[in-house]
Amino acid sequence: MSARIDITLMVNGERVSRSVEARRHLIDFLRLDLGLTGSHAGCEHGVCGACTVRVDGEIVRGCLVLAASLDGAEVTTIEGLTDSAEVADLQDAFVACNAAQCGFCSPGMVMAAADILRHHPTATREEIREHLSGNYCRCTGYQAIVDAVEQTLATRREDRR
Amino acid sequence: MKWPAIGYARATSLDELWRLQAEHGAAAQLLAGGQTLLATLAFRLSDPKILLDITRIAALRGIAVQDGVLRIGALTRHAELGRDPLVAQHAPLLAEAAPLIAHPAIRNRGTIGGSLAYADPAAELPACVVALGATIVAVSPRGERRVPAEAFFTGLLQTALAPDEIIAAVEIPGTQPTTRSRIIEVARRSGDYAMAGLAARLSLNAEGRVTSPRLVFFGVGSGPVLAARAGAALDGWVLDSAAIAAAQAALAEDLDPPADMHGPPEMKRHLARVLTFRALSPLLRASEVAE
Structure with missing residues (x-):
């Protein structure tokens, strides 16, 4: 029953082949098997959002996805997102706004906030809060996080004019 | 944790x-999105x-319209429900429900x-499919079987599915220009399961009379609860504040909510009355609202 499953997938643009146990969730696969420790394992039951990563272009809870199910998938983690510079401005805004306190939630926050930048460029402050409502910051630094996303959206809109 | x-x-x-x-028999469990199971x-x-x-x-995939019936494949993700143009056109209640489900x-x-x-029992989609009078298409090695949504939910976390059956799709009858639908809920935090919610669908004719009302509550019982007496209190009447009040009063006989971690039965009854007003009052005619 606990036989290993062979998977081949793209992680941050690199082809990866591994043999995984069925019980391995995506975050442990990334952290323990691939050494990509940017994605955090928090509650491990889908509540806190610290494990937010992209699978096939859309954000998911990494702790609620079996690595074994991802044969052929495309996974992007905070490492890949950072290297692509897609949200370099957002990350700068996180620093400027002091939106990372202990930093545990930050990778998941940035992944979820990147989703707002991509899909909801005109999001209001209320919509930003709604979109990030599944990502917990136990330092409760939400105001600064929402500030950083709001500022990034505003700057991007300004630049587009 | x-x-x-486990095997896969x-x-x-x-x-x-x-x-x-x-x-594998009973040792096996189907894995779809896995967001509850895992x-x-x-x-x-x-x-x-x-x-x-x-x-x-x-x-098990795909969304299509055939002969006026919207067929939604079982593997359709909530995010897809929220953005699919066919769902928006033929079952706007489901598109409205999608953003209420958990988080992106x-x-x-x-x-x-x-x-x-x-x-x-507190989930949005079971209540929606009952409100829409949908049909659940079940499939097994023995073939396909169609179950009305109303008969599909048989108890707490229980359905009419046989052990070897799976859901293939949901079929939703066509909507009319006179059809109105609405889903609203009360939750402590955005994305949480609802303390109480209401998925409502009805038709309003040219005179403002209600026909075929279906008020389906969630989070107030062991499954979606079709409020038959509240519906009867609306059926055939002009939708005005008196009709809404009659529907609210009839809920006393429709609902028998259990106490749960959110509060006692009377709180749930109160929330159901509030939700009934909030769902129906936007449908009041301007003259009624101005009074």
Whole structure:
């Protein structure tokens, strides 16, 4: 029953082949098997959002996805997102706004906030809060996080004019 | 918590799934979006020996309209419900429900088939399909079977599915220009399961009279609760504040909510009355609102 499953997938643009146990969730696969420790394992039951990563272009809870199910998938983690510079401005805004306190939630926050930048460029402050409502910051630094996303959206809109 | 040691097999066709189900029997658990199942594994609330991944079975995918009926494949994700143009046109209630379900990252994985099969009494989609008078298409090695949504939910986390049956699709009858629908809920935090919610669908004719009302509450019973007496209080009447008040009063006989972690039965009854007003009052005619 606990036989290993062979998977081949793209992680941050690199082809990866591994043999995984069925019980391995995506975050442990990334952290323990691939050494990509940017994605955090928090509650491990889908509540806190610290494990937010992209699978096939859309954000998911990494702790609620079996690595074994991802044969052929495309996974992007905070490492890949950072290297692509897609949200370099957002990350700068996180620093400027002091939106990372202990930093545990930050990778998941940035992944979820990147989703707002991509899909909801005109999001209001209320919509930003709604979109990030599944990502917990136990330092409760939400105001600064929402500030950083709001500022990034505003700057991007300004630049587009 | 980590998941327990468990097996995994991927089916790419229904025939392959039937073979795997025959091989593993009751030890097997279907895995669709996994957004509830995998959390229950972490808590050891369920104990399957092997997960059968159905997400690559093409026959369970797709959204299409045929002969005026909207067919939504079981593997349709909540996020897809929220943005699909056919759903928006033919079942706007489902599009309106999607943003109420959990959070964006969960909506990108969770499926309508999974939500209906799990049958959480506080979930949005079971109430929606009952409100819409939908049909659940179940499939097994014995063939297809159609179950009216109203008869599908048989108790707390229980459905009419036989052990070897799975949900293939949901079929929703066509909407008319006079059809109105609305879903609203009260939750402590955005994305939480509702303390109480209401999925409502009705028709308003040219005189403002209500026909075929279906008020379906969630989070107030062991499954979606069709409020038959509240519906009867509206049926055939001009929708005005007196009609809404009559529907609210009739809820006393429709609902028998259990106490839960949110509060006592009377709180749930109160919330149901509030939701009834909030759902129906936007449909009042301007003259009525001005009074």
